[in-house]
Amino acid sequence: MGFGWGNPGISRVGVVVRNDKGVIIFKGARRLQDGTNNDAEAQVALMATELAINMKVSKLHLESNSQMIINAIAKANTPSWKLSHWVEIIREKLNSFEEFQGSHVRGGANAVADLLSNIGCDMTCQLAK
Template sequence: MDKNKLRWASRGNPGTSGVGVVVRNDKGSIIFKGARRLQDGTNNEAEAWAALLATELALNMKVQQLHLEGDSQVVINAITKGNTPSWKLSRWVAIIREKLNLFEEFRVSHIRGGANAVADLLSNIGCDMTSQMAKWWKGDGVWKWS
């Protein structure tokens, strides 16, 4: 099963936000990664955006079986159980859940922050960007700008 790992960073809460996304194949090798600057917001908003971007990326890559991992228990519970602490998250979580149903098979689980070090680094790169431009590159380090 392909894994789509995600991680957020938010400097201050609310504060500068960025997301990092890492896609791994079933052997654990990184096949795609990216960073994006977001508008200022809370940590939970950034994590929900990361989950949405990761899910859309997996759909665009034609992934059939998805294991979505994140280190925000709040957002993971919102996606898996429908428990949303705010109306903003409710909108995004509804879209994420709708998109997850497009996969042949999916799983959503919580991981500890240390297990998501690459995505954490990427999310901080996203925070440092000057605009909402995204940087994406393949596992071999080749850049693709969008």
């Protein structure tokens, strides 16, 4: 997952779904309403979770460049009141999976999602398989 520019500012997100072998099976991007980086990270985590449910994924490994969002989802910290709504929805949806793991990634490890967030399509779109 990646997000756009400014804080607060333009929010654009990118999502990459890989199979258990690391092969990209879906890439998409969307422009959100303007907001903070944390707003965008929470929304893209929800989008990725919903996408995985729709793709009938049984084991989800969610990677984000936001350690705060990963910790909030894992209940390692309490998110701000502004993010609590998003985090609670994500936690509910995680019941759909046999297994869940969340990881914080840095720098180049999130390069494809970051590139997609910079493109920031006006709607979710499948860019490649």
